[in-house]
Amino acid sequence: MSLSFLITSLVIAAIPGTGAVYTLSESISRGTRAGMVAAFGCTLGIIPHLAAAVTGLASLLYASHEAFLILKYAGVVYLVFLAIQMWRDDGSLMISQEADKTPVLQVIRRAVLINLLNPKLTIFFFAFLPQFIPQNSSNTFFRMIFLGFVFMVVTFVVFAAYCLAAVRIRHLIVSRPAVLRAVTKTFAVSFLALSARLALASK
Template sequence: MFAATTLWLFIGTSLILILIPGPDLIFTLTQGITNGKKAGVITAMGLSAGNTVHTLAAALGLSLIIKTSVTAFTIFKSLGALYLLYLAYKSIKHRKEALQLDGAAEPDTKGLLLKGVLMNILNPKVAVFFLTFLPQFVNYSAGSVPLQMILFGLIFIGLTAVIFSAIGYFAGGFRKIFLRSPRSNEIMNIAAAVIFSALAVKLLTMH
């Protein structure tokens, strides 16, 4: 359906874009450091799963509404910013709760997956990215355009899952370093709240 050179160009470009620091990457790092390796990996899987919505939306042309309608775009990015502010509030609220390094409870798998999916879906920048990025690699004379976009989207999702999972896992390896002092967990949560708040402001001011 598409040439090998196009496929490799897409993979190479995707790898570079995935590694550029953004809200999803920062969220994965934060979860990995504060809640452990498993939490980092689970969060990465949730964020990757959220990309399926943007892939389908781009393939079906729904993202065009977000790009061209000021009202839709404003509502979408406002919801995303509110969710980031909610995460900041939770970090501040639980900043003094100590983390147990030994015998700690298993991470809330369902909750972390849901957080990752929601954070990704409610980011209009991702929706616009998929709309503008995927079509550049489509061969319009080689079959169904939506199907090609979905296939490219699935490749991008797979790469994101692998890279983000690795980042979340190895970030968790630094957990003990950040938790050596009694106040380290509080500091990490405050830092996370600042990051989430800053990302919310950036999202709200995005045009």
């Protein structure tokens, strides 16, 4: 594993996307516990894409336009659903102590689906990991698995940092109803914008 791989992984993980937005929204709305669970769930959502890349399924997804579109638009629909749900649920952030008791599995399920329904992530692994594996390597499969899990660790660390940063300003938001509503709407619009970006994405 090279330093360039770590730096590249850190930059990619730090770029705001659906996982980062979801982690931030859970951290602000429900606190540290939910934010960390969301970060963990988004990281778990990487595993299927890593598995697809190392087993060659990514090449099939890349070659099949129909399969790519099906997975892509499933992700778009889910992001739009989250956007609408957050836009309509004005009171979800108001009772912070109760909100922090949201079931762990519910948060993880949403987080996993957010990353799972993004075909770009599979293709990213398919194109990204081989660049850091020496040519004529005798254990390419295990090297890809190792690098993939290193990327997951980096992703979790970055998302956890997002969570802790959001929690530090949480008290400034939850004590101000007008700001709270604005933040909720902002996250809803962010999910909608991310769904539009995914809808326009191509292979």
